[in-house]
Amino acid sequence: KKMAMVLTAIRGELVVIPVEWSWLTLSRVLFSRQEVMKWNGWGYSDSRFLFNKKGQAEFTGRRYRLSGMVLPSLKDWFESTFGASLQHKSPATATLNASAVPFPSLNEAFLQDLKSTGIPFSHEAEDRVFRAHGHCLHEIFALREGKFGRVPDLVVWPNCHEDVVKTVDLACRHNVCLIPYGGGTSVSSALECPPDETRCIVSLDTSQMSRILWIDEKNLTAHVEAGIVGQDLERLLNESGYCTGHEPDSMEFSSLGGWVATRASGMKKNVYGNIEDLVVHIKMVCPRGVVEKSCQGPRVSIGPDIHHFIMGSEGTLGVVTEVTIKIRPMPEYQKYGSVVFPNFEQGVACLREVAKQRCAPASIRLMDNAQFQFGHALKPQVSSIFTSFLDGLKKFYITKFKGFDPHHLCVATLLFEGDRERVLQHEKQVYDIAAKFGGLAAGEDNGQRGYMLTFVIAYLRDLGMDYYVIGESFETSVPWDRVLDLCRNVKERIVRECRERGVQFPPLATCRVTQTYDAGACVYFYFAFNYRGLADPVNIYGRVEHAAREEILANGGSLSHHHGVGKLRKHWMPESISDVGIGMLKSVKEYVDPDNIFGSRNLL
């Protein structure tokens, strides 16, 4: 077999894909996702963490920088953080048992009409199960146990905008429930089928709509079908020398339409903006018809922006089919960096100052001590004595010479982008500010490893779940003056709730300030615990997460910065946007979709 590979850059990482796939995009492959991707875990089937026979952690596959590497300190960190042990395994069900999947209840008339349109569809159990969930803990946990709740009855793969119009039209005519499906990376229970939905549920998979329809180099925009996933979009644009710069942590799998529907945020938003800043034009198919603006003016004053009904609608109003998005020439130069601070308070003060001076690099993140240690546990085996000697020397310098307490210090990771000279200048400016807050530059390597953590974290969760450890992440945004209080109180609340609910081991509760804004910051939490000895771990997990969200709201944090509301957080919507606000959204829904064809019941 030909083993030629092509190299492509994703977020500065070199990723290898087999050459015979290069004509395809990943989106196309996703027609039958189960061949490349796990059915009950995160990401590619060939990439996973495991503890090898020597008890050392390893990352399999060859897709990532970490692939094929041994991570010698992960085991110790894992065991000491969670009180877990390699002896105690909680393996997942190996294969999908199709007979356990509920039988589809099909709307025959709809099916007949659908057949006549020629749009591909399937009611195979595997296809349906795959599109019945996102990546919330309870969803993955149930899959690992081989349990399936309500799953879609049918999956359709429209190939273009017109196909979607036809599908929605048929759905309206036959009163069928539609749930749009993009990359499947939701963490808000948005893809969960309402268990009491009696109509036939059709999952509308947008993965076949993944073409870049045109690139406009004069205005720096690209018109793209909404089913394209992030990595393909970036790669295809890169081939023409452009990028969108929109890089959410899920960008390997999440889709453009999904970003629009959830109000996504990318790591490099400081340079490129969040999705609402990037979008120039949206086309959405609703039961009432197609909604779009008539021009591509960069800013308009024509009443409330209808894009803002669409962005964040979470599949309740229609399907986003095509998007015109801003593009930028690819950056000439990228540089990672990191700064060590004596404690989290100083770090936050520094980020606040950086935001105040509006000189934030493409990305700036501040990890707390626990997360710094977590990141450290992912250090690959050191190949030479010289490197390990250097590491020791660095550690000595920071802890002994500079007097940083290893249990309090924290690290900011940085990513600079632009032309070389500007990057170096910018870098100096940021490091100068950091120095005022006691920060010491700590090298590119630490920075890069920090970013690595964010995209292997989901793979790591699967590893944890093999050993009785469950966890998840959640996020919020909060005014600057409350960042510290919120971080402290939420972490403490998690610890206290776990104790009160009988969790036998202290949980991991860690956070990072992951985005900066003029008026506040986005804070991202990881929360995980060892569930040995608990009868109903998922329920307890849910209650603790609920309590943590209450604490966030009580401390002035928002319901969500970019994960969205879905069904997981809709309980808090009325208090978040007031009853009148709910009424406004409801009246839009009632006009656009009076028969609740888009019946995922997210948001409201």
Next chain:
Amino acid sequence: MASNTLYSPRDPALKKRDDFEDILEERRSSSDLRYALRCYVPVVYKGIAPCKPGVLKTAVLQSDRLRHVVAEMSKETGESADVIREEASGILEEMAHRLRLGTVRFFAYSLSKAFKALFQRVRVNEDGIQRLQQSIQEHPVVLLPSHRSYMDFLIMSYILYTYDLSLPVIAAGMDFLGMKIVGEMLRMSGAFFIRRSFGGDKLYWAVFSEYVKTMLRNGYAPIEFFLEGTRSRTCKSLTPKLGLLNIVMEPFFKGEVFDVSLVPISISYERVLEEALYARELLGVPKPKESTSGLLKARKILSEDYGSIHVYFGHPVSLRSLAQGRINRSQYNLLPRHIPRRPSQETQAFVNETAYRLVRLQEENMVLRPWVLVAALLLQNPDGVDMERLVEQTSWLRGLAVSFGAFLDWPDYVSASKAVASSLALHTGLVRTEGGRAQLAMEPKEPGSPEEDLFDRAASVLSCASYRNQILHVFLRPALLGMAMQMAEASRKDDIYSCFSFLRDVFSNEFILCPGGTVQDFDEACYMLTKCAAVHVQKQEVVATEKGQRILSFLTSLFQPFLKGYQVVCRFLCEDAPEGFPESEYVAAVRSFAVKRILSGELTCYEALSSDVQKNALAALLRMKVVRKLKVGDQVTLRVNKVAANTLENKLGGRVSTQKALLARL
């Protein structure tokens, strides 16, 4: 009547309490000097930001809150910000503590000497100390001791030093600063001083609250203050003051701390140092101004025996748990947190309720000596009682008190006769025992004018009452029910409840009765009286049992003096009060009215002379709008609704049983 509200009574007699250790025992056997100079390394709050008192002051002066208030005031008054800041700095200078270990060691040494001379034992529940130690590490701690004596905060700091716990910073009244050297020494042992009243002074309030909050937020030290605001002269808990409690809760409401531990502490004295002083004060001899020479004169008290002190550290109460479901903390989301804002109504209600709850927790863990029972019985028998009968009654009362949950320091191996005898021995000043009879010492040592004699007698009654008062909280609710049953003259539950509710309302300035808790209190009273088989509670009726007569009559006569006191006040207002008389003359006028009635033999209740009862009655009457305050110039005058006052008196005297129409007008 909403008697279906959930109330699951717990048998108060089954309450578990910790054991005590005597901390003076070790002091009597080892060197005080070494003790004072020993290595002192207290555990501290895990989130502490250690700083010196000076740094603390700077932090307060530079806080957003203070800067905001200064800017605002400067805009309002046109005064330059620097001048106002200077003023703020002055206020802080006057207020702030200067905790120094040297002074603490000096106190540790001298108090050891003093305590050993004054007291037999200072007993502390060590389990409570352990709980406190745990709390101090986890969350900012607020210590809330009961307040019966000047000794209270010296005792507190002494105990914390003894157990190697962080010394508290203590909110003290400005009057202490009058004592020259002592005031400064208290400052150096952790006291900070606040003015008694600073109503409209925005700057003062800002400096003061920011100072307290800063210490709380950075875990500087436990904060100690007295919920009751001032020493109780009657040994009965006072209605809690909310100002400081509000301040220490705010950092939690605003998310600046994860939680705050509120620790109720009950300090009970077998004999209060100020005993004689208090009785005089209540009778109108003004309290001496605090002065150093006064304190030195007080040295003669060093030669007397004041028995034991019990200090009970209650379970730390988590503010977070209390506020769960009560306070919506996100109400603070929309205003920058440094901008002062009046607490919302729900917050005020919560703070008030919490304050009552904490005072009740203090009451519950007050240690009661057998003498308290004896005093209660002697007051009910002003003509004296046979020793034998006294012993029998004390023993009976002991059983009743214990079953109502009293924390009685009366071990089983001590017989009733022995307990009574030793009680009488410690309080020879108050009781006379002759020919097998015990009686309150009422005869003046040297006869004077009839009025002087009367005041002498009243003084010993009030002193004795201050002991009886210590047990009132145990009997309060059942007694109100007993009185309500008497008043209602019928057994219909609804009628009894409405009388109960009326009495509870009248007495809610006198006793710790949280507004809004009527139903729960009623259920509690029914539960307790049913438990001791004194009443029979049915669906529609509450009936006294045969056996219950003794209990009910004891309970009603226990509270009789208060009923009488309030009646006297009403009588005075109806008969003697001139139209629109100044508030400042109220106490003296009621007193001379009561004196006249006692001399004429119409009144036998000496407790009606207590200014405490009179003031509480006035507060109740104002609340019930029987009396209104009118402000004319600088003077506040009182205007009486005589019809209402008369009706109220009749009702209290049981002369009008079911005049609901009139009641409604009240």
